[in-house]
Every structure is written in C-alpha cells, then in structure tokens.
Amino acid sequence: MDDMVSTDSLILYIKKIFHNSSDLFVEETKWQDRTAVICYYTVMTEGAQVNLQLxxxxxxxxxxLIDWGETAISSVHAFSVSTLTESVSSGFVAVIFPETNLLLQIKMPKFAMRSPNEPDNEHVIRGSHDGFVEGFDANMSLIRKRLAIPDLVVQSLRIGNDTKTHINYVYIESIADEDVVADVKKRLESIKSNKVISIGQVEDYLEDSVWSPFPQFLNTERPDRVVANLLEGKIALFTDSSPTALIAPVNFFSFYESPDDYNGRVLVGSFYRLLxxxxxxxxxxxxAFYIAVIGFHSDIIPLELGKQVKLAVNDIPYRPIFEALLLELFIELIRESAIRLPTPIGQTVGIVGGLVIGNAIVSAGLVSNFMVIVVAMTAISSFVVPSWEMNMTIRIIRFPFMIAASLFGFFGIAIGTLVLFIHLMNVSSLKQPYFSPIVPFDPSRFKDVFFRSPYVRLKKQQKTFTHGEDKEGGNR
Amino acid sequence: MTFKLSRIQFFLIMFIAQTGTVSLSFQTPFINVVGRDAWLIFIGVGIFHYVLLLLYEKNYKYFVLGPFGSWLYKGYWLLIIVSFISYIDYTLAVWAFPDTPQIVVISIMVGVSLYANLSRPETVINLSVILIPLIPIFYLLLLLAWPEFVWTNLFPIGEVDSSRLLKGILTSQFTFIGIELFLFFRKHVDIKQKIKGLPLLIYQMFWLVFFLSSVLFTLLYFSLEEIKMIPEPAMYILKSQTVTFVERIDLFFIYLWMMWSIITISLFAFTTMYVHQLHANGHKKRNTIIFHILLVLLPLFLHSKEHVAIIQKSLVYFHLFFAIVVPTVVILMNRRKKK
Known part of the structure; x- marks a missing residue:
C-alpha cells in the first residue's frame, strides 16, 4: 500500500482478490484510535477464538509494548498482497493496518481431523496401534512423542503454483546423510508442476526411475515405522493432506520388515521374516512354474500326481496361460471391488467370489482345480508383504513371468529371473543401491536381511554401489 | 570404468568365470584319457593351479598391457564366449529345445548379457550372487546318488603312462579357463583386504573341491566304458535320481547351469569391454552393443557338434598361450623395464 487507501476500498480490494468467496470474512474493526481490517476464512478459523486472541x-x-503483535501464535509483517493471500489461504487470521502498512498474522487454523487410529493396511499384533492422520502437526506430534531429541529436524516448503502444497521432510541431523538431505531438498525444489495434489505425485518426482515396477520410497502410516527408519538415517516426507509418509533411501528388503518383527520374540520374528x-x-x-510344467515339462511330475494333473487339465479347452490369466483377472476383480465397497459388503464379495464362483468356475470346466490352488496360493503369498506398494508390484510382475513360461517353459523363467535380478541391481533409491546387500555384495549384512537379530541395532543404508570405505550413509 | 572390489566379490567373479560352462563337460574327455587315475591327477593339477595363482598374486602389478596385447586378449575372450554360447545352444537343443531356431535361443541369452553390460559395472560384478544359493542345491541333488556309488571304481590307481598323463593334464586345463581374469581384476581389490595367504588358499580349495568332486562323482557312478558314451555325466546322474515331488531333477539343473553359463558369458563380455575401454575413448554403449551383435552372429556359423568340439579343443591351446605364455612375457618385460 504505497498510498493511503480508504478502509472500504481495501475491503473491496480484498474481496476481489478472493473472488467474493462466501466463506471469507472481511470486516473493519476499531484498533485503539485507528481502523483495521480483519480477514479470514470462516471455515478454517473459529470466530470466537479470533475475538479472544484479538x-x-x-x-x-x-x-x-513495542512487540505488541509478537505472541506464541501471532506475528507482525509488512503488508503485501502475497503475505495476505498466503496467510488467509493457510487458515490464518490477517489483520491489516492501512495507516501503518502492517499485517498482523494470527495462526489459529481449525481443520476437521479424525483420531489417529491404526491404519487399516498396516496392522500389527503387538506394539502401538496409532497411525497418522491428514494433518502434519498431529503426525509430527506422534513422532516427537517417540523421539524426544533436539536432533529431530523438520524442514518445510510449498510446491505447486496452483495448490501451494505444504511438503515437510523430517530427519535426524546427527544420523542422516547430509548429501541425501541436500538431494531431497533439491529434488523437491525442482518440482515444477502447478498442481501437486497427492503424496503419490510427489513420489513420482522424487524417484530415481519412475518406470521401474519397484517402489523406491517406503509408504507408511505408522509412526513407529517412521521413527525406526529415521533412526537408521533415513528421511521421511509428509504432506499436509495425507496420512502417508514417504521414507527414503530404502532397499528392497526394507519392504519385508514389519514392526511386529521386533515386537515379538527373536525366533518368531526371524521365522516370519523368512516366510x-x-x-x-x-x-x-x-x-509361471505351473504353466511351464503343464505346457513344457510335464515329465518332471511324479507318475501318480501326473495322472491326476493330466485328467484335470485334459478337460480344459484352452492353454494353461489363458486359464491362469482368467483366474488372475478374476482375483484382481474381486480384490478391486472389495476395496471400493463398504467393509461388510466387501467381505461378502470376497466370500461369494472366492468360494461360490471359484467352485462354479471349476465345475463349468473353465479352469482346472490345480490352477485354482496355484492362483489362490499366489494371491495369499502376495498379501503377506507388509507393504502395499510392494504387494502391488509383485502382483504385476508375475504376469511377464507367466507369459515367458508359456512361451519358453523353464527357459523363459530362468531368463526372466536374470532380467529381474539385473533390474533390481540397477534400481536406486535417492541414488543409493536398492538391492543392498547384494549390490555391493556384502555377506556380513545378510543376517540382518533374513533374520531378526536380538536387540535392535542401527542398520544404515548402503551409500554407494561399489565396495569402498565410505560405504554407509550418515554421519557416524 | 572405475570400480572397486571386495575380496569376496573378486573371488566370486573368478569362481563363476572358471566354473560356468565347463563344469558340465570337462569330466568325460579328462577321464577318457587318464582313466581311474583321473581323481589323483586332478589333485596334482590343482597344485599347479594354486602355484599359478601364487605367481599371479606375486606379479600382477607388472602385468600391464599395451593396445596390441589388449586386442589379443579381446580376441581370445571373444573365442571363449562364442565357444561357450555354441556349446550351451547345442546342449539346450539336446535337452530342451530341439525345434527352436538357434538364433532365438542365442539372442535371448546374449540379450541378458547385453542388458547386464549396459548397466553399471557393479551389476555384472555382483550378478554371480544369484548363484550362491543354487550351487549347494546342485551338490545336494548330486549327492542323492550316494547309495549308488561304486567305491571300488576309484581303484586301482597308477596305471596311466606318461603320454596319457600329459594329455590328461592338457585336457584338465579346461578348468583353468578364466584364470587370467585374476591379472586384470586383482588391482581393483580393496588394498585393505588381503588376498595372499589364507584367502587365496581358501579360494583354491573351493575351486579344487568343486571340480574334483565332479570327477569323483562321475568315476563313482559310471564305469569307464559308460563314461565314454556320456558327454555330460552330471546331467545323467541327476536324470537317474528321483525325489518325492520331482521325477526329472536334470530338467531343473539344465536351466540352473544355463543361468550359470549366461553369467559367465556376461563376465567375459564385461572383461572384454573393460580391457577395450583401457585403450579406447568413449562410445562404451555403442561398443558394447556391437560386441554383443557379434556374439549373436558368430555362433551361428558353428553348425554342428563337430564344429563346436573343434573350437573347444583348440581353446586349451589358446588358454595356455594367454594364461601362461603372454603373462610370463609381459611380466618379465615390465619387471626388466622397472629395474
């Protein structure tokens, strides 16, 4: 406000900036012997609380008092349109003093928040049963409750010109690798998209190879999982609108670890990790193995079993690959519909789909009962993974294996395995090897991959692809 | 191409390069020449292998090749890879794909090597790790034949004459192929990790136990007359074994061996491209692709089993030249220069 403007014209101007939105409160008020303009969104701020603060x-x-405007939740700034819009859009109260060209910002946003219940997709038997919610402050409080240390650092920035999405990244200063922290900051700042809506979208921008089927960030809604990873020198990213935290750098085997491993006994934890x-x-x-055996290598089956398999398969009018694809498609449809429907109906769909239609599809001679066993076993195996992203990845990558097996039998599976292995060796998470400790091969780290060792020990992410001195991330 | 190896990575590269393709086929020609004495002679050959490794370890710093020497080695490895691919293709045609066109099988195998070699050096270096759980399984399956072993097949010994002994030693050199990689990769091993002494002896023992046991299993399971008719004894031993859930174990093993061989090929291709990069500037990707196109095309000229056998037999002589003669000359020259 270079020139003095009347309060009325300022109010009109502010209304114009916010396009006369009906939930915008803009009123003139008396402030000692002067006038001021109060501005906030009524849906994001509680009026009674505003009065008390004012x-x-x-x-x-x-x-x-000289610093009359500086309290725990308020601060005074020079007035600018951008400060005004940013404050009001964030749910703050802005009080503008036209005569002095100042803006008093009071931070007291009010958002609807659910309680921090245990996430549906990451249940544990023992241990804490709380989970993140759709608000960073609440989520951070759950982390700070577990990590009462001054080294726990939060950095924030806004991305997306249209959405101004708040991104926060959290790390432990004394443990996290400073290069990785700098890299995360650089990658976040380089996001040029105008609209950043979801955490998944941020993940796309941050990943090293976006076309890889393997997730390079660990998604979790559990504060205990985030804390365990922060203590290993990793970085957690949050948005204001999602209960999901992204954790990186991670390796492939991190997706197979569950907080339950360390809540249970050593042998039990190790057994289930191996499982x-x-x-x-x-x-x-x-x-893929079943398709290869039926299509190419039926002579590996013992005679007694072979007879039954042949009897079952002979009645099926098409090749095993189509049988498998039909059943897999069926399973995926049940899974997808069960997610979209309310829980009780979803369960009913699962039972009807799995038992009734499954039985009918075999009786109708569309697929053999052996194939039902194989596909059901496969589906159960894929649900064992404690990470939803890795679960989806596994569900997808078995299709190329099935096709390879139907074309070349065991040869196709062997070649596919090598290609998968090479791909995993090439993938990186924030430039650090994803397939560690296989790349670089380090047998001393294998025990932590397959077994849950007694007493939680700090496992740092392998920093480089090559064997060398500076091989572990973090400042030690 | 810069990379650093741990001691384990280095020995794993060596082991897979040396054992890959020859593990299936060297026993028959070797036993055919020296008979029941094969196991005893192989122990002697093992000592020679260890002496060679010790000499390499002592002198590897003096093994510095010029562009001409590099081209010689590149040609040698090309020959090794082509011979291996032809042999794998032939074996797969016998055991698995009699009707599939040669070029399809070869292209797929070479494609895997190309993918690995277009990746980071660390990918090829660590690729062998996939075989670590598979090798013990192979041995356990072979051990299923234990009740059928005829222990008296190992005796009497000492029947071999000197000309057959020399021929046997020459034939056993198949198991040495790839030993020269020691000279090329030794300098990349972490200087903090010791190779000399016990670590080298342990590697030698792994190598010896692996090959010697395959000779012993063959002698124990088959009579000398039978061995003459069986080109891949390990496959036949496995074929004759059945376990509760599987009727034909050999069918599993043939693909395990194929994976093993593809990794060996990838390692030799990696070494070739690595040596090429020592004296060439840039175009790594282009050169790697060209090299792999050659790997697809050249085996197609080897039409029959006879062609493959001729190339394989000649490999021993090339091996002696490149693993003993050339290193000796290069090391002596460089030692003299340094003095």
Missing part, C-alpha cells in the same frame, strides 16, 4: 493483542498494544521372503518367490514364480 482482545489479548489489543491489550498488549494498549499497554504500550515373507519365501512368499516373494511363490508370489512371482508359482503360476
């Missing part, structure tokens, strides 16, 4: 600040001003690793093999290879 009374408090008015009293400070009338007492003649999960085995489930990766069955989820990917089992249908």
């Amino acid at each position: 009374e408090l600040i008015r009293k400070r001003a009338s007492d003649g 999960r690793m085995l489930s990766f093999m069955t989820a990917i290879f089992l249908p």
Whole structure:
C-alpha cells in the first residue's frame, strides 16, 4: 500500500482478490484510535477464538509494548498482497493496518481431523496401534512423542503454483546423510508442476526411475515405522493432506520388515521374516512354474500326481496361460471391488467370489482345480508383504513371468529371473543401491536381511554401489 | 570404468568365470584319457593351479598391457564366449529345445548379457550372487546318488603312462579357463583386504573341491566304458535320481547351469569391454552393443557338434598361450623395464 487507501476500498480490494468467496470474512474493526481490517476464512478459523486472541493483542498494544503483535501464535509483517493471500489461504487470521502498512498474522487454523487410529493396511499384533492422520502437526506430534531429541529436524516448503502444497521432510541431523538431505531438498525444489495434489505425485518426482515396477520410497502410516527408519538415517516426507509418509533411501528388503518383527520374540520374528521372503518367490514364480510344467515339462511330475494333473487339465479347452490369466483377472476383480465397497459388503464379495464362483468356475470346466490352488496360493503369498506398494508390484510382475513360461517353459523363467535380478541391481533409491546387500555384495549384512537379530541395532543404508570405505550413509 | 572390489566379490567373479560352462563337460574327455587315475591327477593339477595363482598374486602389478596385447586378449575372450554360447545352444537343443531356431535361443541369452553390460559395472560384478544359493542345491541333488556309488571304481590307481598323463593334464586345463581374469581384476581389490595367504588358499580349495568332486562323482557312478558314451555325466546322474515331488531333477539343473553359463558369458563380455575401454575413448554403449551383435552372429556359423568340439579343443591351446605364455612375457618385460 504505497498510498493511503480508504478502509472500504481495501475491503473491496480484498474481496476481489478472493473472488467474493462466501466463506471469507472481511470486516473493519476499531484498533485503539485507528481502523483495521480483519480477514479470514470462516471455515478454517473459529470466530470466537479470533475475538479472544484479538482482545489479548489489543491489550498488549494498549499497554504500550513495542512487540505488541509478537505472541506464541501471532506475528507482525509488512503488508503485501502475497503475505495476505498466503496467510488467509493457510487458515490464518490477517489483520491489516492501512495507516501503518502492517499485517498482523494470527495462526489459529481449525481443520476437521479424525483420531489417529491404526491404519487399516498396516496392522500389527503387538506394539502401538496409532497411525497418522491428514494433518502434519498431529503426525509430527506422534513422532516427537517417540523421539524426544533436539536432533529431530523438520524442514518445510510449498510446491505447486496452483495448490501451494505444504511438503515437510523430517530427519535426524546427527544420523542422516547430509548429501541425501541436500538431494531431497533439491529434488523437491525442482518440482515444477502447478498442481501437486497427492503424496503419490510427489513420489513420482522424487524417484530415481519412475518406470521401474519397484517402489523406491517406503509408504507408511505408522509412526513407529517412521521413527525406526529415521533412526537408521533415513528421511521421511509428509504432506499436509495425507496420512502417508514417504521414507527414503530404502532397499528392497526394507519392504519385508514389519514392526511386529521386533515386537515379538527373536525366533518368531526371524521365522516370519523368512516366510515373507519365501512368499516373494511363490508370489512371482508359482503360476509361471505351473504353466511351464503343464505346457513344457510335464515329465518332471511324479507318475501318480501326473495322472491326476493330466485328467484335470485334459478337460480344459484352452492353454494353461489363458486359464491362469482368467483366474488372475478374476482375483484382481474381486480384490478391486472389495476395496471400493463398504467393509461388510466387501467381505461378502470376497466370500461369494472366492468360494461360490471359484467352485462354479471349476465345475463349468473353465479352469482346472490345480490352477485354482496355484492362483489362490499366489494371491495369499502376495498379501503377506507388509507393504502395499510392494504387494502391488509383485502382483504385476508375475504376469511377464507367466507369459515367458508359456512361451519358453523353464527357459523363459530362468531368463526372466536374470532380467529381474539385473533390474533390481540397477534400481536406486535417492541414488543409493536398492538391492543392498547384494549390490555391493556384502555377506556380513545378510543376517540382518533374513533374520531378526536380538536387540535392535542401527542398520544404515548402503551409500554407494561399489565396495569402498565410505560405504554407509550418515554421519557416524 | 572405475570400480572397486571386495575380496569376496573378486573371488566370486573368478569362481563363476572358471566354473560356468565347463563344469558340465570337462569330466568325460579328462577321464577318457587318464582313466581311474583321473581323481589323483586332478589333485596334482590343482597344485599347479594354486602355484599359478601364487605367481599371479606375486606379479600382477607388472602385468600391464599395451593396445596390441589388449586386442589379443579381446580376441581370445571373444573365442571363449562364442565357444561357450555354441556349446550351451547345442546342449539346450539336446535337452530342451530341439525345434527352436538357434538364433532365438542365442539372442535371448546374449540379450541378458547385453542388458547386464549396459548397466553399471557393479551389476555384472555382483550378478554371480544369484548363484550362491543354487550351487549347494546342485551338490545336494548330486549327492542323492550316494547309495549308488561304486567305491571300488576309484581303484586301482597308477596305471596311466606318461603320454596319457600329459594329455590328461592338457585336457584338465579346461578348468583353468578364466584364470587370467585374476591379472586384470586383482588391482581393483580393496588394498585393505588381503588376498595372499589364507584367502587365496581358501579360494583354491573351493575351486579344487568343486571340480574334483565332479570327477569323483562321475568315476563313482559310471564305469569307464559308460563314461565314454556320456558327454555330460552330471546331467545323467541327476536324470537317474528321483525325489518325492520331482521325477526329472536334470530338467531343473539344465536351466540352473544355463543361468550359470549366461553369467559367465556376461563376465567375459564385461572383461572384454573393460580391457577395450583401457585403450579406447568413449562410445562404451555403442561398443558394447556391437560386441554383443557379434556374439549373436558368430555362433551361428558353428553348425554342428563337430564344429563346436573343434573350437573347444583348440581353446586349451589358446588358454595356455594367454594364461601362461603372454603373462610370463609381459611380466618379465615390465619387471626388466622397472629395474
């Protein structure tokens, strides 16, 4: 406001900036012997609370305090249109003083928030049962509750010109690798999209290879999982509107670890971790293996079993690959519909789909009962993974294996395995090796991958692809 | 191409390069020449292998090749890879794909090597890790034949004459192929990790146990007359074994061996491109693609089993030249220069 403007024209101007939105409150008010303009969104701020705060600040001003506007939740800035729009859009109260060209910002946004319940997709048996919600402050409080240390750092920035989405990244200064922190900051700042709506969209921009089927960020809604990863030197990213935290850099095996591993006994935790690793093999290879055996290598089956398999398969009018694809499609449809429907109906769909239609499809001679066993076993194996993203990845990558097996039998599976292995070796998460400790091969780290060792020990992410001195991330 | 190797990575590269393709086929020609004495002679050959490794370890710093020497080695490795690919293709045609066109199988195998070699050096270096759980499984399956072993097949010994002994030693050199990689990759090993002494002896023992046991299993399972008719004894041993859930274990093993061989090929291709980059500037990607196109085309000229056998037999002589003669000359020359 270079020139003095009348309060009325300022109010009109502000209304114009906010396009006369009906939830915008803009009123003139008396401030000692002067006039001021109060501005906020009624849906994001509570009016009664605003009055209380204004009374408090008015009293400070009338007492003649020099820093009358500086309280725990308020601050005074030079007026500018951008400060005004940013404050009001964030749910703050803006009080403009036209005569002095100042803007008093009171931070007291009010948002609807659900309670921090345990996330539906990351249940644990023992341990904490709270989860993140759609608000960063609440989420951060859950983390700070577990990590009462001054080294826990939060950095914030806004991305997306149209959405001004708040992104926060959290790390432990004394443990996190400073290069990785700088890299995350650089990548976030380089996001040029005008509209950043979801955390998944941010993940796309941050990933090293966006076309890889493998997730390079660990998604979690559990504060205990975030804390465990922060203590390993990783960085967690949050948006204001999502309960999901992104964690990086991670390796492939991180997706197979569950907080339950460390809540249970050593042997139990190790057993289930091994079981999960085995489930990766069955989820990917089992249908392909079955297709290869039926289509190419039926002589590997023992005679007694072979007779039954042949009897079952002979009645099916098409090749095993079509049988498998039909059943897989069926399973995916059940899964997708169960997610979209309310929980009780979703469960009913699962039972009707799995048992009734499954039985009918075999009786109708569309697929063999052996194929039903294989596909059901595969589906169960893929659900064992404690990460939803990795679960989806596994569900997708078994299709190329099935096609390779139907074209070349075991040869196709062997070649596919090598290609998958090479791909995993090439993938990186924030430039750090995704397939560590296989790249670089370090047998001493294998025990932590397959077994849950007693007493939680700090495992740092392998920093470089090559063997060398500076191989671990973090300042130690 | 800059990379650093740990001691384990280095020995793993060596082991897979040396054992890859030859592990299936060297036993028959070797036993055919020296008979029951094969196992005893192979122990002697093992000592020679260890001496060679010790000499390499002592002198690897003096092994510095010029552009001409590099081209010689590149040609040698090209020959090795082509011979390996032809042999794998032939074996797969016998055991698995009699009707699939040669070019399809070869292209797919070479495609995997191309993908690995277009990736970071660390990818090829660590590719062998996939085989670590598979090798013990192979041995466990072979051990299923234990009740059928005829222990008296190992005796009497000492029947071999000197000309057959020399021929046997020459044939056993198949198991040495790839040993020269020591000279090329040794300097990349972390200087903080010791190779000399016990680590080298442990590697030698792994190599010896691997090959010697395959000779022993063959001798114990087959009579000398039978061995003459069986080109891949390990495959036949596995074929004759059945376990509760699987009737034909050999069918699993053939693909395990194929993966093993593809990784060996990838390692030799990597070494070739690495040596090429020592004296060439840039165009790594283009050169790698051209090299792999050659790897697809050249095996197509080897039409029959006879062609493959001729190339394989000649490999031993090339090996002696490139693993013993050339290193000796280069090391002596460089030592003299340094003095």
